[in-house]
Amino acid sequence: MWIPKWQRDQEAGFESPIPTQPVSNEEFVPRPQNRQQQEWEFRINELTDQNAKKLGISKRAFLKSSMGMAAAFFASNQVYGPHWDVAEAETLEPAATEEKFPKGEYFVFDVQTHFTDGVAFGVRRYGNAILRGMGISLEENPDQYSFPNFVKEIFFDSETSLVVVSGIPGREIDKDQAGNILEGRDRRGGILPSWLMSKAKKQLNGIAGGTRALCQGNCAPNHYWDRAKNRPDFPALYDQMEREVEQYKIDSWKWYCHTDPGRSGNGFRMDDEKLTYPFYQKSAELGLKVISVHKGFASQSRTLGHFAHPGDLEKTALDHPEFTFICYHSALKHGPSEPEFKEDNFFDPESGDFLWHADLMKIKQRHPEMNNVYCEIGSSFGLTAILHPQICQHLIGRNIQTFGADHVIWGTDCLWWGSPQWVIDAMKRFQISDELCEKFGYAKVTKEDKAKIFGLNAAKIYGLDAEQEIKKFPDDTLSQLKTAYFQQGGERDNAAYGWVRSQA
Amino acid sequence: MNCGLLPARPNRRLRNLAVSGSSFGSRIAWFLSLTAFGGFGLPGQSEEPGRPEAKPSHVGRPLPDYVTGDECLFCHRQDIGPGWRVNEHQTTLRPIESDENVAAGLRRHPELGRLARHVDFILGDRSRIRLLKRSERYGRLEMLSALLRPGNDPGALLVDNETPFIWDREVFGRQCAGCHATATDSRTQEFAATGIDCYACHGVVDLRHANDSSLVHLAKKRRDSPELIAATCGQCHVRTGKSRTSGLSYANNHVVGDDLFADFAVDLSPAALQAQPPRERHILANLRDIRDRKTTTTCLTCHNVHRGDAKKHRRAPSSEFCLICHQTGEGSPLTYDRRVKRHPLCGY
Numbered sequence: 001m002w003i004p005k006w007q008r009d010q011e012a013g014f015e016s017p018i019p020t021q022p023v024s025n026e027e028f029v030p031r032p033q034n035r036q037q038q039e040w041e042f043r044i045n046e047l048t049d050q051n052a053k054k055l056g057i058s059k060r061a062f063l064k065s066s067m068g069m070a071a072a073f074f075a076s077n078q079v080y081g082p083h084w085d086v087a088e089a090e091t092l093e094p095a096a097t098e099e100k101f102p103k104g105e106y107f108v109f110d111v112q113t114h115f116t117d118g119v120a121f122g123v124r125r126y127g128n129a130i131l132r133g134m135g136i137s138l139e140e141n142p143d144q145y146s147f148p149n150f151v152k153e154i155f156f157d158s159e160t161s162l163v164v165v166s167g168i169p170g171r172e173i174d175k176d177q178a179g180n181i182l183e184g185r186d187r188r189g190g191i192l193p194s195w196l197m198s199k200a201k202k203q204l205n206g207i208a209g210g211t212r213a214l215c216q217g218n219c220a221p222n223h224y225w226d227r228a229k230n231r232p233d234f235p236a237l238y239d240q241m242e243r244e245v246e247q248y249k250i251d252s253w254k255w256y257c258h259t260d261p262g263r264s265g266n267g268f269r270m271d272d273e274k275l276t277y278p279f280y281q282k283s284a285e286l287g288l289k290v291i292s293v294h295k296g297f298a299s300q301s302r303t304l305g306h307f308a309h310p311g312d313l314e315k316t317a318l319d320h321p322e323f324t325f326i327c328y329h330s331a332l333k334h335g336p337s338e339p340e341f342k343e344d345n346f347f348d349p350e351s352g353d354f355l356w357h358a359d360l361m362k363i364k365q366r367h368p369e370m371n372n373v374y375c376e377i378g379s380s381f382g383l384t385a386i387l388h389p390q391i392c393q394h395l396i397g398r399n400i401q402t403f404g405a406d407h408v409i410w411g412t413d414c415l416w417w418g419s420p421q422w423v424i425d426a427m428k429r430f431q432i433s434d435e436l437c438e439k440f441g442y443a444k445v446t447k448e449d450k451a452k453i454f455g456l457n458a459a460k461i462y463g464l465d466a467e468q469e470i471k472k473f474p475d476d477t478l479s480q481l482k483t484a485y486f487q488q489g490g491e492r493d494n495a496a497y498g499w500v501r502s503q504a
Numbered sequence: 505m506n507c508g509l510l511p512a513r514p515n516r517r518l519r520n521l522a523v524s525g526s527s528f529g530s531r532i533a534w535f536l537s538l539t540a541f542g543g544f545g546l547p548g549q550s551e552e553p554g555r556p557e558a559k560p561s562h563v564g565r566p567l568p569d570y571v572t573g574d575e576c577l578f579c580h581r582q583d584i585g586p587g588w589r590v591n592e593h594q595t596t597l598r599p600i601e602s603d604e605n606v607a608a609g610l611r612r613h614p615e616l617g618r619l620a621r622h623v624d625f626i627l628g629d630r631s632r633i634r635l636l637k638r639s640e641r642y643g644r645l646e647m648l649s650a651l652l653r654p655g656n657d658p659g660a661l662l663v664d665n666e667t668p669f670i671w672d673r674e675v676f677g678r679q680c681a682g683c684h685a686t687a688t689d690s691r692t693q694e695f696a697a698t699g700i701d702c703y704a705c706h707g708v709v710d711l712r713h714a715n716d717s718s719l720v721h722l723a724k725k726r727r728d729s730p731e732l733i734a735a736t737c738g739q740c741h742v743r744t745g746k747s748r749t750s751g752l753s754y755a756n757n758h759v760v761g762d763d764l765f766a767d768f769a770v771d772l773s774p775a776a777l778q779a780q781p782p783r784e785r786h787i788l789a790n791l792r793d794i795r796d797r798k799t800t801t802t803c804l805t806c807h808n809v810h811r812g813d814a815k816k817h818r819r820a821p822s823s824e825f826c827l828i829c830h831q832t833g834e835g836s837p838l839t840y841d842r843r844v845k846r847h848p849l850c851g852y
Binding site: 117119141142168170173190227228256258260267304 | 575594598601687694695698699711
């Protein structure tokens with residue numbers, strides 16, 4: 001029987017400080033948290049209680065400190081095994097963490113960041129029960145997904161230095177019914193349209209006085225459709241492409257092959273010679289040769305989910321060696337909060353394979369010479385790190401083993417998951433176990449590997465001189481604003497709401 | 505240099521960054537500008553939403569642009585996504601790959617095996633199965649003339665008519681597209697997407713619904729009228745209706761919120777109702793009662809569309825309406841009359 005959580009707690013005489021199951025919005029059956037997650041949360045709470053008392057500070061203050069973050073990883077090790085590089089001392093002394101992971105050690109370039117055009121996206125509520133275990137509670141309102149909060153969460157509350165504002169499925173409308181060309185907001189384009197990403201980029205870089213943001217364009221081969229001929233409306237498509245490259249100054253395309261905002265009647269394959277290859281040709285003419293493509297996380301699709309399979313990268317990458325293809329999410333088929341993630345056929349612990357990621361790996365294994373496909377790890381790293389460290393280790397281990405450490409790209413999918421700092425912390429502390437290294441031949445992930453993953457690889461793709469960019473950051477306005485933010489008492493919100501019962 | 509990216513509620517900490525009288529202050533003005541103004545609207549949404557007084561109609565007009573289901577599921581992937589993939593509305597027309605039994609049965613069928621590679625979609629399920637392929641034309645499917653039904657063994661397919669089997673280019677558009685596909689234009693009989701998309705029931709969705717769900721038709725918070733709910737479900741589930749203008753058995757360019765019955769003629773006379781088996785009759789009787797303002801019970805009182813069940817109907821108030829399907833019988837307080845009227849084409 002469904003029952004409001006507060007009511008259940010009241011009746012049971014036990015007010016759980018954290019929810020032990022995702023809280024449903026009445027449109028899906030709430031799934032219980034598994035035993036390990038429950039235990040993990042319990043241990044974090046216990047450790048927080050204990051250490052906050054020792055230090056004479058509130059639980060809340062403890063949780064928003066580096067000690068709170070360390071406590072979450074320390075408790076994870078107690079439950080899941082020693083996956084994270086964390087010492088008990090770090091849960092009591094901020095200096096211990098600072099010594100081990102000095103701030104600024106890595107250049108963090110996040111190629112998958114989002115905000116919305118004033119819309120509360122709704123996705124945070126699914127991650128909240130999980131993240132709350134780390135002392136993170138995400139608010140669910142338009143402000144929290146807004147551009148100002150984007151700046152705060154990404155640039156002020158995390159170590160991220162540079163971002164790509166990344167697209168969400170949507171199509172701009174070019175003309176009104178009278179045939180007049182539309183501009184700006186009138187072009188619509190969904191909750192994060194190309195014109196808005198472009199404005200955000202321009203605004204951020206303008207105020208910073210340097211490069212702090214790049215942006216993507218949502219235009220894709222099936223977005224403008226000639227229904228009479230049942231093929232792309234190439235003139236309209238090319239007009240939009242020209243607009244996005246020349247006027248919006250986009251740095252990459254962002255494709256969702258399994259969506260059909262142009263009502264073409266279908267998704268599209270990246271290796272479709274009639275539909276997609278003309279797009280490549282036009283894009284090359286325009287001088288843009290970076291394609292970012294959402295692969296995996298297919299349950300969001302209705303009937304077109306199969307278009308999110310990475311199989312079409314093979315032919316297209318081989319046919320277009322001059323292009324760079326960034327495979328978002330590393331083709332992880334289902335996120336850990338989806339029921340299919342827990343099904344037997346999703347992950348094979350014997351082989352280390354998991355759905356669709358294994359297919360992406362096989363492409364590279366078949367074509368070792370193929371050098372223009374990169375594995376991005378947004379959401380797939382962060383969520384598996386928390387919920388299934390073993391899959392997480394296979395994800396990173398296999399990406400590096402197969403594609404090379406210079407072909408793994410940092411992305412977080414934040415703001416969806418709040419400030420990316422917790423994901424950054426997770427990567428800093430990440431390591432592959434001896435057991436998996438021995439069994440699967442993975443190498444330990446070195447600091448050099450992490451530096452490449454965190455930003456050096458993406459900088460190369462986007463033609464940025466990382467060394468030069470890093471030198472500019474401390475003096476630019478955004479850094480000054482960040483300093484002022486902390487001086488004025490700014491603090492990370494993501495750890496400020498831990499254990500809030502009323503939100504359960 | 506403000507690009508209009510303004511929060512509805514200024515962030516206190518950002519606002520506290522005000523530093524005046526310094527060169528730095530001029531740049532920080534940028535942040536202040538982010539917080540100084542009111543909220544911002546989404547494109548094309550300047551008008552206050554509300555329920556229209558005069559019901560619109562799209563008969564003879566092009567269908568509007570709308571947010572497609574795949575876009576909807578980008579946000580609703582977790583709540584609606586998993587269930588919707590197996591929901592009967594969604595699978596009413598499904599890719600052949602999604603039904604291994606039929607796909608395997610088709611491949612090994614002596615007469616149909618050679619056609620298997622052409623088949624893209626399956627229509628129907630338990631009593632009748634039809635095979636379809638994509639047309640070269642936009643928004644159309646071609647239907648194979650073979651009348652199939654499942655055999656007793658898994659994957660077994662029985663054919664009820666004789667060869668030669670041909671691909672019919674028109675029948676799906678003429679008879680099926682209105683309710684087995686989305687956004688079908690009655691004039692051209694072309695559809696925009698296979699299966700039933702969110703648009704079919706929720707209409708043209710205002711993106712601001714993320715902040716206020718009452719902006720979406722059939723949202724719980726909106727409390728749509730019984731008439732609107734009846735029209736929304738009725739556009740497909742009133743199977744005895746006919747469009748006056750198109751002559752087709754499905755509604756003419758109906759968009760949720762339109763006045764369905766201005767064009768879609770349905771006989772709600774006692775004789776017409778009596779001629780129908782219980783499943784059809786309860787729909788028509790409910791429609792009649794809503795029309796006559798005798799009830800506020802609607803399809804959604806009993807049916808949960810996203811979950812695909814009718815468990816809630818046990819909670820509906822008892823009335824004579826129940827007796828359409830449940831008859832009292834000797835020895836048993838209620839029996840359920842399972843008679844249905846099958847469509848000759850798809851078996852629904």
